[in-house]
Amino acid sequence: xxxxxxxxxxxxxxxxxxxxxxxxxxxxxxxxxxxxxxxxxxxxxxxxxxxxxxxxxxxxxxxxxxxxxxxxxxxxxxxxxxxxxxxxxxxxxxxxxxxxxxxxxxxxxxxxxxxxxxxxxxxxxxxxxxxxxxxxxxxxxxxxxxxxxxxxxxxxxxxxxxxxxxxxxxxxxxxxxxxxxxxxxxxxxxxxxxxxxxxxxxxxxxxxxxxxxxxxxxxxxxxxxxxxxxxxxxxxxxxxxxxxxxxxxxxxxxxxxxxxxxxxxxxxxxxxxxxxxxxxxxxxxxxxxxxxxxxxxxxxxxxxxxxxxxxxxxxxx
Numbered sequence: 580x581x582x583x584x585x586x587x588x589x590x591x592x593x594x595x596x597x598x599x600x601x602x603x604x605x606x607x608x609x610x611x612x613x614x615x616x617x618x619x620x621x622x623x624x625x626x627x628x629x630x631x632x633x634x635x636x637x638x639x640x641x642x643x644x645x646x647x648x649x650x651x652x653x654x655x656x657x658x659x660x661x662x663x664x665x666x667x668x669x670x671x672x673x674x675x676x677x678x679x680x681x682x683x684x685x686x687x688x689x690x691x692x693x694x695x696x697x698x699x700x701x702x703x704x705x706x707x708x709x710x711x712x713x714x715x716x717x718x719x720x721x722x723x724x725x726x727x728x729x730x731x732x733x734x735x736x737x738x739x740x741x742x743x744x745x746x747x748x749x750x751x752x753x754x755x756x757x758x759x760x761x762x763x764x765x766x767x768x769x770x771x772x773x774x775x776x777x778x779x780x781x782x783x784x785x786x787x788x789x790x791x792x793x794x795x796x797x798x799x800x801x802x803x804x805x806x807x808x809x810x811x812x813x814x815x816x817x818x819x820x821x822x823x824x825x826x827x828x829x830x831x832x833x834x835x836x837x838x839x840x841x842x843x844x845x846x847x848x849x850x851x852x853x854x855x856x857x858x859x860x861x862x863x864x865x866x867x868x869x870x871x872x873x874x875x876x877x878x879x880x881x882x883x884x885x886x887x888x889x890x891x892x893x894x895x896x
Contacts, residue, residue, distance in 0.1 A: 600625045603681070610753045613697035614760065617690040618739060619681075621646070627681045635674040636692035637716070640763050641667045642727055642735055646686025651678045655720050661688070664792035666731065666763065668712075670721040689735050691760060701760075710768035725766055726788045726825075729795065729837035733844060734759045779821055786811040787825045790818065794830060795837045799861035804830055839875050842868070846884050853880045 596603040603621035610616065615636060621627070641648075643661045650659040650669070653676035661667050695716050702709050712723065727735070738755045741748055779787070790807045802810065807830060808818040822830050842856040851859060857868035872880045 596621075598623075598627065600627050603627070608749060608752055608756075610756050612701060612753075612757065613693055614756050615690075615692040616738070616752060616756050617688075617692070619686070619688045619690070620739075621681055621686045623681060623683050623686075625683055629679045629681060631677040631679065633675065635677070637670060637672045637674065637694050638692065638698065638713075639669045640691040640760075641669070642689045642731065642759075643667075644687040644689075644727075644732075644735065644739075646684060646688070647682040648686065648688060649680040649682075651680070652720060653677065659722055661724075664727050664788065666725050666727050666766075668721075668723045668725075668763075668767070670717055671719075672716050687739065689738060689759075691756065691763070710764060712767055713764075723767070726791055728762060728766065728826075729833065729840055731759060731762045731766075732795065732837070733840040734762065736844065779824065783813070783817075783821055784825065786813055787818070787821050790822065790830070791826065791833060794834045798834065798838045798841060799859060801834050801861060835871060836875065838862070839872055842872070842880070843876070843883070846880060847887055853884070856880070 594605045594607075596605070601621065601623035603619065603623070606616075606618040608616045641661050643663055643665050645663050647663070648661045650661075652659075652669075652671065652674060654673070655671075659667060659669055695713075698709065698713060712721075734755055738752060738759070741751055741755075743751050790811045793807060793810065794801050804819065805815055808815045811818065813821065819829065822833070826833055828836070838860040842860045842862075845851040845856040845859055846853065853869065854865040857865045862868040862871075869879055869881075872883070876883060878886070
């Protein structure tokens with residue numbers, strides 16, 4: 580059984596949905612830069628269709644952490660499916676209606692919505708040229724899928740787990756929205772993603788993206804290179820080379836950057852010291868973790884915490 584719920588495309592504040600299918604929370608914020616942020620968390624026993632009515636922002640950037648969503652745009656046969664670990668760019672200047680199907684089980688997505696003039700104004704403010712894909716509005720519905728990078732995932736976690744309220748919350752989220760937008764623009768401006776799509780078969784590209792998701796699903800217990808290659812059905816050498824083409828780094832470096840960013844987040848929460856954060860993300864040696872952290876961020880974890888926190892949990896590392 581599929582349930583249908585109607586709502587506006589642009590809403591300020593928060594909406595709590597309590598249906599016979601389950602519950603959902605939709606939070607919305609419009610930043611001073613004109614970017615609309617949405618955070619959707621749901622847990623449905625059955626699929627639920629959300630019917631959105633105008634006004635619409637023509638450009639949407641979606642990020643899926645868990646669950647599956649399916650967007651059907653009025654007047655288009657094209658159907659947009661977003662799966663865990665994916666980020667999707669949708670762009671159309673003629674949206675008249677949108678129906679989103681949210682799958683059963685737990686789902687969590689974050690969305691950024693804006694128009695071309697707002698994006699151009701942001702680029703002009705920072706004297707930055709937009710990626711070719713975004714330099715002019717498309718004549719037809721345009722979509723592009725990529726994998727959520729470790730940097731994006733860390734920022735999304737900060738957005739979803741925002742500890743502040745009221746004005747402080749809005750100011751915090753304003754900065755995080757711009758940060759997430761920066762990572763997305765950087766991804767769209769990187770030629771290697773297009774080259775990887777040209778050089779690899781779609782099936783191999785999907786295998787590599789699935790492997791990247793497995794790598795960071797449980798960073799404290801991540802599979803080794805041989806295990807990953809076997810899981811996705813590729814030889815060790817082909818998997819390593821394909822991963823490097825898609826992400827520009829080796830699987831080990833991809834995992835390590837994710838571990839270090841998550842550990843940094845744990846320490847900045849003020850609930851873990853250096854050793855605890857290191858063990859939490861899979862390092863067996865706090866000394867090795869400290870060396871890797873300093874190489875990646877330019878300072879030791881202890882010094883980083885002293886700079887960004889008023890108090891640092893006791894640690895002997």
